[in-house]
Amino acid sequence: MKEYRTISQIAGPLVFVEKTEPVGYSELVNIVTADGTIKRGQVLDTSDEIVVVQVFETTAGIGRDSGIRFTGETIKMPVGRDMLGRILSGGGKPIDGGPEIVPEKRLETTGAAINPYARAPPADFIQTGISTLDGTNTLVRGQKLPIFSASGLPHNDVALQIARQAKVPGSTEEFAVVFAAMGITREEANYFMADFEKTGALERAVVFLNLADDPAVERIITPRLALTTAEYLAFDLGYHVLVILTDMTNYCEALRQIGAAREEVPGRRGYPGYMYTDLASIYERAGIIKGVKGSVTQIPILTMPGDDITHPIPDLTGYITEGQIVVNRELHRKGIYPPINVLPSLSRLMNLGIGKGHTREDHKKVSDQLYAAYAEGNDLRGLVAIVGKDALSERDRMFLEFADLFEDRFVRQGLYEDRSIEETLDLGWDLLATLPEEQLVRIDRELIQKYHPKYRKKAQG
Amino acid sequence: MKKGKEKRAQGALKRISGPVVTAVGLDAHMYDVVKVGNEELMGEVIKIQGENTIIQVYEDTAGIRPGEPVENTGLSLTVELGPGLLTSIYDGIQRPLEVLVDKMGNFIERGVSAPGLSHEKKWEFVPTVKAGDDVKAGDILGTVQETNIVHKVMVPPRSKGGKIKEISGGSFTVDETICILEDGTEITMLQRWPVRVPRPVKEKLNPDIPLITGQRILDGLFPIAKGGTAAIPGPFGSGKTVAQQQLAKWSDAEIVVYIGCGERGNEMTEVLTEFPELEDPKTGRPLMERTVLIANTSNMPVAAREASVYTGITIAEYFRDMGYDVSLMADSTSRWAEAMREISSRLEEMPGEEGYPAYLAARLSEFYERAGRVVNANGTSGSVSVIGAVSPPGGDFSEPVTQNTLRIVKVFWALDAKLSQRRHFPAINWLNSYSLYLGALNEWYDREVSPEWNPLRSWAMGVLQKEAELQEIVQLVGSDALPDEEQVTIEVARMIREIFLQQNAYDPVDTYCSMTKQYDMMKSIKHYADLARTAQVGGATPQQVVGIKSKNELVQIKFIKDYEPVLEKILKDMKAEFDAMRAA
């Protein structure tokens, strides 16, 4: 392979190379520094005059004397069955002291789009044992459902609880976890690893670790390597794969850094204008394919800068993913775990995975009614702060109390409490039963008479 | 490289930077379609600068090198129009996704081309004109039963026309000649049309017929006319896609073109699985039979996303030319605008507001201008209604795409995160939304629904406005402090919101609500309001009036298909309750 020593400029993570033979766009590049270290990069722009290479590692040590080798192919990921149980760096190299991965295949990491015609609609209810998910924001297989959190909130606990408890009731199919860390601290990573080890999940997990002190630019490839692995496990080997990506905010920061180095016209808050498309190329890699056994379900985690849901990172994510689970500081302060605020949370695929034949026929309507009642009670809190409880009508007081009850009993649960969907729905009915029956306008009469505790007791008694 | 091609049209790549590439030595015109690289990826000329021709490529450019050949086809980006469009699902440049699965498997790879229509399939053509007849551009030559929809085969718009020499019925592919004119012109069932050029019409008509959608807040308060334009802006998760899908399912258009532009793959799959099972309320046939889908999802190439709205609207215009009422949904026009921005920034053009190109407003208005109710060249009348979703960053409507769209469209359905968070769906804000067609449509509602309808709508809007004012007071002093009369207004407004405005797209009955039912529902609420007012004048307290039990039953009406007897009973009970109150 020809080696060039024609670097003309180095700026941030970008290296500019002159006088090359024709180099392919997106091609993988090896950069050999004076001390023999090989760093990897990718071609961002190629012309007969200059080639721009984005380096995935620190550019420390790269200079005019470094050699550039163009590999003639785009970045490929070696994948194999024996990846399960392994810990890899954010760049895909084993870091657990074990042997190199024996590749069964080498796959393109950019991941071609699944043809929408080839997709099958996700419809398998995943029971996470968490009421605010199962009851009101149901996760289904093949969905991409992020956790929107903020610094200092227990999103990792929530993600771990989901990973621990997630099951498709009645299914015994094989599943696997792919965990990709981007820029999180060693401590956080250890927290995840310890839990995986304790529960035995590590054996059927593939872990990619790009930690806070690893090169930021490497974060650009980490989720892509993870998803390439997930797709292989799912669509080649038939596993149901749960992918946890954390923290997407660090990923986006890296993206911004590269954009700035390229002197691109920045978009909102300095993030590149193409961030939507870039994030979509990650998040859309979830789903089910007709006639193929496995599935990829994604739970990306991101921390909202300044707790602001309109910040470009959560905003663009929300526009791509199929809903979001919002972890809330106020609930956390009240000592409620999991501090999930159901109001801004949403699972768009919920309707496909619930109801008769999936969970229970009353699921949708119970969920709608819980939302409406909690929203109303929650609004009244603001009013009470101004006019006092006494100025409320009787009806309003009931909704106000409902909101407290909802947080205390429905939202709050133990870190290891694994509620079945029946328990969750019955709990919902118990709470709704504290409201006058005629206030349950979201539920049709038939269901009320079948599931409302008042009638159920009668039927039993 | 293919042999035997003209050398004239060959150039070479000089630079590749994502979806935008530069070629030298290419003899090209703006918007010519070119084949890029050894793999012959499809691209389009978007800028000519000195020696350089700048091309946007509709497929992934990874691995392409400077020096690879570029070949000009000399054609602009066109779609194939003819029998076989209906029930199809295409990508942004009209490649049938079903065919792509056959050719390259479950993932979309590159370098595969596929024609928009099947060139093998035979269609039964029945002529409606005969030899000796004079025909001109746009005239209908005959029909093909495409699905339950009759496909009208027309003389292509740019044809000179003339006297028919030969025409005969039978089984033909789209390539076979079905008609020969005296001057020797051969006509097939296939038309090719450049997507960026509107298809000609004879005359634009005033939109005075509503597009009935079966959605109460739309038909009832903010209707769109057939041939009209509407925008649905809203933050993520507020219900744009569900609203668009509801319109695609239930609106009384004869043909639906649904463009998934830079959105989710699963949403398109949902349409693909659901539509064949749902019935058109008018014809009883599967909805898919009247539908064409364009799916260029967010992770498919961005240049093809840019093209997808043009592909869609050209197909819509083609069916309009046959005399059909077509409705087109574009979800989301913001992704289209972002595609323009991305391409523009790679061209290093001077950015306008928020990085969007300076021509954003012009492109948007050109697009919406292709909507309309028209008289076609062949004398039939048809329409294209355009409903565009807008996805403003951070849900902030002051951004350029929303603002530029609102300057053009006549209907504004403002989605509101506050409503969607409490699961008030459709989360359309009744105070901010508007329809500029109301005046033009009044007459239709008078005639087709009831002369009482327009006053009823004004009344409901009045109550909702009043409620908003009262809520401000309530926020300060609590609801008990309101005058008696206003306490009842608040209750009536709640009924309008919960009974009439809220509509569950996932309930098998509530998902579609006929105009008659809408009228009956609103009338019943007004009926309660009137009885309540009379009772209050007679001395009843707000608690008594609000406590009327039967009014709580009204909400159940929406879940009941044959609701008339139930409604009748509720109204009877209501009267009895008020009578008893008066007696007491």
Ligand SMILES: Nc1ncnc2c1ncn2[C@@H]1O[C@H](COP(=O)(O)OP(=O)(O)OP(=O)(O)O)[C@@H](O)[C@H]1O
């Ligand atoms: N009319 C409706 N009836 C019942 N539920 C609805 C209705 N409209 C919206 N929803 C609920 O809201 C969710 C989000 O709606 P939708 O996917 O249409 O949002 P969106 O505005 O298109 O968001 P995005 O911009 O992210 O695509 C749906 O999954 C559904 O649960």
Ligand SMILES: [Mg+2]
């Ligand atoms: Mg949407």
